[in-house]
Amino acid sequence: MATVKELKATARPSVGKGAARAERRAGKVPGVIYGNNQPPLPISVNDRELRQRILAGRFLTTVYEIELDGKKHRVIPRDFHLDPVRDFPIHVDFLRLGEGATIRVSVPLHVIKAETSPGVKRGGTVNIVTHALDLECSVDNIPQFIDADVGELEISHSLHLSDVKLPTGVKSLAREDITLVTIVPPSGYAEEQRAAAASAAAAGGAAAPPAGAAAPAAAAPAAAPAAGAKAPAAGAKAPAGGDKKK
Template identity: 85%
Template sequence: MATVMELKATARPKSGKGAARAERRAGRVPGVIYGNNQPPVTISVNDRELRQRILAGRFLTTIYDIDLEGKKHRVIPRDFHLDPVRDFPLHVDFMRLGEGATIRISVPLHVVNSETAPGVKRGGTVNVVAHALDLECSVDNIPQYIEADASGLEIGYSLHLTDIKLPAGVKSLTREDATLVTIVPPSGYAEEQRAAAAAAAGGTAAPAAGAAAAAPAAGAAPAAPAAGAAAPAAGAKAPAGGGDKKK
């Protein structure tokens, strides 16, 4: 069951830029509640409280019961806008949630146990390719995050969506072969691998090269006997193919 938070709001009968600026000057953030086949309702919420909720994290994946002058509206935040300079909220949108509704939502991906990965111990770096997953689930079963266990990754290896176990009743909208996490090799790793491969290949080829040098070339005359070597025994046969033919 998803955690439901409380949030107080005030009805905002006037709309438009002028009315929105007046709300901000009063320390409130203009917003709107829409969806579930009901007309939209313009509201405003306390600036400080909304800012704290946003900065706390998981704002867009948290269900809220908005108390609007005594009436409760079960909603989920769908969007908010921040001032590009001062970074305070300018506007917030909430979507109504009907009972048993199914929604599409983006949930954060948390990479765990990366410090124990063999690739990291050998100097590799964890590269998080996807920081969130697009999911479809019921409003009562929204996961706060999805875990990706990187403890078994070597350098150059990756975790894909097919390696992740999603909670029951949660469907992924991301393609199955999507790469989520990979271990990037350290600087100079490729050169070290090539040098090691070359050294291994050189060690294997050296004995073969020595054997080839020891063997006489095809068609070459036999080497002269070493000084002091014993003469062939009397009556010994000439080398095959090397003696004179009888006339």
């Protein structure tokens, strides 16, 4: 959840492009605090400290406390601009937070349990489709990230927004059930699946008898001669028909 960190800043006495350039030459980054029905407050932040905070990650989802002239301002960064050539911060905006305020933030997606995914074990690759989620929550309940558990995903399966449990009091701003993560099949996987299916079909067809074919009838065994009977002598003639007894 949200953690409040301190950030050093000083009030900026003058505004405008010339004053902003002077602040940058002095090793400071011009900025402004606005919102909560109060007038904008021009400030300057130490260049080195601001760079460290940005490079540390989660800068736009971290609540800061800035003290100016004995007064503390609870803020959250809303935007920062980088020099297009040298890539260092040249301006930063902070939103002043009121008590119990609700804000919209973009929170990064954190993929977990990829090493136990059956799809990954079979050679698949984790493909993060959505890198951050747009959420609405109170300033005291800002998640640092949202966990996306892919531990049970198979190859070609996906994890959607409806599969993820958001923290209590946090609402997604997405209008549909977006895809978050998919397991991409390895190279040649589709061809292997087709070849395996063809082999299985061929093996099943060879083993099955033709439809409607009758089983071959068993040959009737020859009658065995009676026990003790003698075979007729060679050359013996059968008795003539009509022979009468005298």
